[in-house]
Amino acid sequence: MIKLIVNADDFGYSPGVNYGILHSYLYGIVNSATMMMNMAGTRQALAMAKQYPGLRTGVHLVLTSGKPLLTDLVTLTNKDGYFRSQVDLEGISLEELELEWSAQIDRFIGAGLTPSHLDSHHHIHTREEFLPVVQSLSKKYGLPFRVNGDFPLEGVKSHTDRCLFDFYGDGIQEDYFSTLAEKAEDGETVEVMCHPAFADQLLMEGSSYNLMRLMELKILCSAKLPPNIKLIY
Template sequence: MSKVIINADDFGYSRGVNFGIIDAHQKGVLSSTTIMANMPGFGHAVCLAKDNPDLGIGVHLTLTCGCPLLNTVPSIITETGEFHHLSFYENKFEIDMQELYMEWEAQIEKVFAQGIQPTHLDSHHHVNSITGITEVFVKLARRYQLPVRNNFSVPEDLKTTNRFYATFDRLACEKPIWQHMNRNNLLQECETYELVEVMCHPGYIDDELLNRSSFSNNRPYIIKELMNEKYPELFKEYHIQLNTYADI
């Protein structure tokens, strides 16, 4: 039997995003999410998490959105106290990797402090795959003995999935993705690899999302797709089991 983890990024981004993730979990096939400890919706997300114990919750380590938890990390923030934009890391950059380690450690510890046992680690905007930053990410994964997203060259001693499927959002906004599954797209991935993570970004639009994110208008369509009744039918027909990172 193949296994699939359908994971929503950005839990904690805002109340609208949080409610969208929970609807996709309660009424659809979303099985996992990753939480942002530094964002305004974090406390709200924690409350929702405790009411939904079957939802796997990892840590969405953040370096390019909002403000850090620590006030002792000058190399990773701008003059206004916010994290550098992603574009800062797309060219040659210099930051203090120890400061990054301490900030990400603080984010992980904040999740633990709320009584949540994280299932895994990934990162906002995939910054964990950037040279230099990867080493910090791996060091923390080893320290906390947590599985990681398979979006970089994962060391053999860390647990991960066999495949990372990153195109769900685009397909969901074009047409019902179960049609793509029937044409051997995602379905073929699940049949080929023992354990697949499907990344997605569901959410309802609110002012926080509109003010901060360039990816907002399509999120409600992703919720709708995750609640498509065809998924349970296909998963049953093709012997695909929904999982979380806690299961690997």
């Protein structure tokens, strides 16, 4: 038996994203989500997570979208106070990064929620140079992190045995979940990353990955799992 976690990233990005994730949980196979703590839809996502505790929710740590929660983080932001882009991350202070990511986790916990696990926007936590921060946060909060595909992060508790990133873009296929057993081994716990959403103005203007999220939503709400794959939680 393969144990499956279908995790919706970007909870909190916008109302359209939030409603898409909730719809995929209530009427589809999404059973987990990770929340961005610095975005326009974060307050709504926090309320939704409280209302639907069956949707296990963790924190989607952010370094490349929006503004940080803390101020005066000079190595993390551009001249306008926004996070730098994912192609411009040279010279990041690990001390500043740990302070900001701790603030994001603390905001989630401070809202009265218990995070299930941690991952990051644009897979930033898997960058080798940030490993000391990831190790420190995992230990500090006692939380597992998303693995880097088939590879655990050194010195960090893993959320699953494997994480599949290919339900994305051209990899979004109607039969994706019916053939999922071909990509995992019996007895493994497997996470599939997904990004369901209803398109709204914030998503359309802020993300190049927008309308494809509607296709993800449709498949996540119609997918049939084979008998040797079981959703957990």
